[in-house]
Amino acid sequence: MSSVQKQAIFRDVPGIVPKRPNLGQKIWKSRADYLYVAPAIVAMIVVIAYPIYYTIELSFFNTPASLSLADKQFNGIDNYVTILTSPVFWKVTWQTIVWTVLSTLFAFLLGLGAALALHREFVGRALLRGLLLIPWVISAVAASYVWKWLYHSDFGAIGAALVQLGITDRPINFIDNSTSALYSLIVVNVWKEFSFAMIMLMAGLQTVPDSLLRAAQVDGANPWQRFWHVTFPHLSGVSTVTILLLVVQNFNSFIIPFIMTGGGPVGSTQIWITHIYELAFLRQRWGVGAAYAVLLFIIMMTLGYFYVRALTRGDESRAGA
Amino acid sequence: MTNMQGRAQRPGSLTRRQAVAYAVAALTTTSLMSTTAFAQTVDLSQWSPDYVKSIAGTKQFDAAKDCGAVVPNDYAGKVSYWYTGPFEADPQIAHDQDKAFWEAFKAAYPNIQTDVQSITYNELLDKFRTALLGNAAPMVIRLQILGGVEFAAKGYLQPLAPEDVGYTAADFWPGALKSVTYEGTTYGLPTNNETMALIWNAKIFEDAGLDPENPPATWDDVVAYSKTIHDKLGIAGYGLVAKQNAGNTPFRFMPQLWAYGGGALDETSADPTYTTVEINNDGSKAALEAAYQMYVVDKSVPVSALTNTQAENQAPFIAGQLGMMIAHPAEYAKMVDLASKATGADKAVADDVVANMRYGLLPTGPDGKRAVVFGGSNIHVVKPEFVEGGQSDEQAVKALICFWNSPEWSTKLAWVGSNPGNINGFLTDAMKERLDTIKFLDVTTSMLPNGIPFPVIPEAPEIMNIIVPDMLQNALTENMTVDEATDDAATKIEAIIGGGGGL
Structure with a gap:
């Protein structure tokens, strides 16, 4: 007699509580499902789990340039102490926060504005939508080089235009200046990312019921009130997901700062990922680089948790109902 | 202890065959140390654009014959080699010289099999590091001038002196030899050098x-x-x-x-x-x-x-x-x-x-x-335990390095953007042709005596x-x-x- 049949019999006998299947039984029961996903799980273990494990292991070792990784020296939490007590880390952390917050904020706001504008019917809407998608579609490497020349402190197109228009006497020093370089790069990042926010929010706008907007209009609500009280609440879910994705993407940014300034001048555009890359691959400090990556991993996992929660919130509420 | 004929032998004594073998080995070693495959005749104290032009094309070399004195031309073996060869963007002459080299090596050593990989400059170091961790490295590798020190320090490279492949230290720029010397030991040979x-x-x-x-x-x-x-x-x-x-x-x-x-x-x-x-x-x-x-x-x-x-x-x-x-x-x-x-x-x-x-x-x-700054590349030998298969063919390795670093090929393989690592390359016809066809080459080569390598530490x-x-x-x-x-x-x-x- 199978366990399933037994449970069915016991369920019908008064006073006998059916025994709940243990984990092993559950797995055995769903063995076919596990077999189907096994190749994917094996691939994930090989390409994701093992590198994560090795990075965590490496973060507890000193890896001087004169020793091979096989001869690495265990040093406990020294790498973490080195990072967390270094003023350079805190400077880079502040720059990463500025980079992430400003990039996310302005990319979201620009994307929202563009989505609202493109939600209306007008001649050339499809063309404009296509044009606004260009920054998101083109390669970040190509965009970085183009912007580097646009910003160029001696021969940049932006500087030349400002001089031609009489706005400035000489080209503005955008990226060869430690005060303005980070903000100049944020502009490039916002330009590159706002299309993504626009697409997400345009999809969200499709879910706003026209009947509600018309009812609000009939009730005398002005455009701002209709947006704030009807449209925006309907966008809250997609906005949360968009912002979380932008935050994750911006924390992980590498190409734009690395190509345009290499982290300079004087480290003013160094952010976490570029700093980790420099430590590990340019300075061969694998141990410290690994510890730094673990710290970033913890932050990313925290953000990932909120992202999954935001994504599954609807499912949970439906399941509860 | 008994000898091959089963007769008793005194401890420390040599058989006739052993005595002949040691004598031949001693003579060969003496010959290599005293003459080397290529006698160096360049006077570095006179180095100037005019001097570079005056010595070009004044001496003929035969790499096959000269390297045959180091490793016999009929030697049968196998060598694996990684380097940054010519790629699409490089001029045709770089491709032609590279192809000509492998044909010439095959003609000189018909029984040595070659397993060659040309890897881009940006990928070579990372690929080599990965291969070393997996004991899958090639027997011989050519790296940018300071690329080797990291691997020498980590114990991956075999000591390699000019004398090991038929040359002397005088055949190379002193600055270039510094770049392959780590803690007093030489771990490679300069293949090509250039200065700005x-x-x-x-x-x-x-x-x-x-x-x-x-x-x-x-x-x-x-x-x-x-x-x-x-x-x-x-x-x-x-x-x-x-x-x-x-x-x-x-x-x-x-x-x-x-x-x-x-x-x-x-x-x-x-x-x-x-x-x-x-x-x-x-x-x-x-x-x-x-x-x-x-x-x-x-x-x-x-x-x-x-x-x-x-x-x-x-x-x-x-x-x-x-x-x-x-x-x-x-x-x-x-x-x-x-x-x-x-x-x-x-x-x-x-x-x-x-x-x-x-x-x-x-x-x-x-x-x-x-x-x-001394620029260029060096050729290195990987220790057998890190080579794919756990074995290295020492004679085939020496043949390849001798041939690559010969005056003729050291010059031809550096045709476009560098100069021969072997100073005798400046005496060759190929150098004369380069001087005749590449503008300002006489000036740029005359900076070589002032070359200083970056610190040779990891x-x-x-x-x-x-x-x-x-x-x-x-x-x-x-x-x-x-x-x-x-x-x-x-x-x-x-x-x-x-x-x-x-x-």
Whole structure:
């Protein structure tokens, strides 16, 4: 007699509580499902789990340039102490926060504005939508080089235009200046990312019921009130997901700062990922680089948790109902 | 103990066969040590553009015959080899010479099988590191000039001296041999070497009232010339490069620092120990002060210097907006290529720049010291335990290295952008042909005796690519004074050579 049949019999006998299947039984029961996903799980273990494990292991070792990784020296939490007590880390952390917050904020706001504008019917809407998608579609490497020349402190197109228009006497020093370089790069990042926010929010706008907007209009609500009280609440879910994705993407940014300034001048555009890359691959400090990556991993996992929660919130509420 | 005939043998005594074998071996060794495969006849004390031209094409070499004295030509074996060979963007002649080499090697050693991989410059180091961790490395590898020290320090490379493959130390530039010597042991041979030179636009010099045919003699003159060009013509005088995390920066700044008597460590000395930090000595400070003068005080160099690599200097130079810069021998070919792609009014300007382009020696310091970074590549032998299959064929390895480093092939394989690592290559017909066809080659080769390799320690990439550019940027942005910037760099270098170092 199978366990399933037994449970069915016991369920019908008064006073006998059916025994709940243990984990092993559950797995055995769903063995076919596990077999189907096994190749994917094996691939994930090989390409994701093992590198994560090795990075965590490496973060507890000193890896001087004169020793091979096989001869690495265990040093406990020294790498973490080195990072967390270094003023350079805190400077880079502040720059990463500025980079992430400003990039996310302005990319979201620009994307929202563009989505609202493109939600209306007008001649050339499809063309404009296509044009606004260009920054998101083109390669970040190509965009970085183009912007580097646009910003160029001696021969940049932006500087030349400002001089031609009489706005400035000489080209503005955008990226060869430690005060303005980070903000100049944020502009490039916002330009590159706002299309993504626009697409997400345009999809969200499709879910706003026209009947509600018309009812609000009939009730005398002005455009701002209709947006704030009807449209925006309907966008809250997609906005949360968009912002979380932008935050994750911006924390992980590498190409734009690395190509345009290499982290300079004087480290003013160094952010976490570029700093980790420099430590590990340019300075061969694998141990410290690994510890730094673990710290970033913890932050990313925290953000990932909120992202999954935001994504599954609807499912949970439906399941509860 | 018994001999092969079963007779009793005294301990320590030799059989007749052993005695003959030892005698032959001793004679062969003596012969190799005394004559070597190639007798060196180049007089480095006379080195100058004229001397380079006068010796070219004066001697014939036969690589197959000469290397046959090191490894018999009928030797049967196998060798695996990784290097950065010619790729699509390289000129046809580089592809032709590479193909001709492998055909010639096959003809000289028909029974040696070759397993060759050409890997791009950017991928080679990482691929080699990965292969070493998996014991899947090739038997022989050619790496950029300082690429090998990391692997020598980590114990992956086999000691390899010139004598092991039929040469002597005198067949190579002393500076180049320094680059393969780690803690007193030689771990490779230089295959090709090049040094940079000063390039200037004679028309700009003339327009600024400077002597168009003579470059600035000293680095102080460079500062003065740059200011004159900027003040009179409103364009950048000197193409300063000071980007962070960029190898271009130390390649252009270290010659200036060395000329003033500075150094990162004691790499300029004849017998460096790499334990003395000199980045904050008076010479280093004077060099940084000169850069500060040009960037901050005179504003005679590009504002974009802090984010410029050498590639960003090419456009203003070909547009006639930059007076002088430090560049590779191949820069002339690059400018000709840029001019050929220009159109309209730009074309006339570009052609004019090419016609007025001049090459000269790098300037000296105040006391006449001239220095330049030694560039190029070295060939190394990997220890058998890290080679794929756990075995290395020593004779096949020696045959390949001897052949590659022969005067003839050392020259031909460096045709486009470098020079033979084997100094005897300068005597060959191939060198004469190069001098006849490559403009300014005589000038750029004449900087070779002034070549200094970066410190041959595994920490050198961090010192040169991170700490030196940081020091420059700290001073040029006035984030620190010159004294503070050099002292900060000294502290960082001391920390990393001591095995530590912050972020």
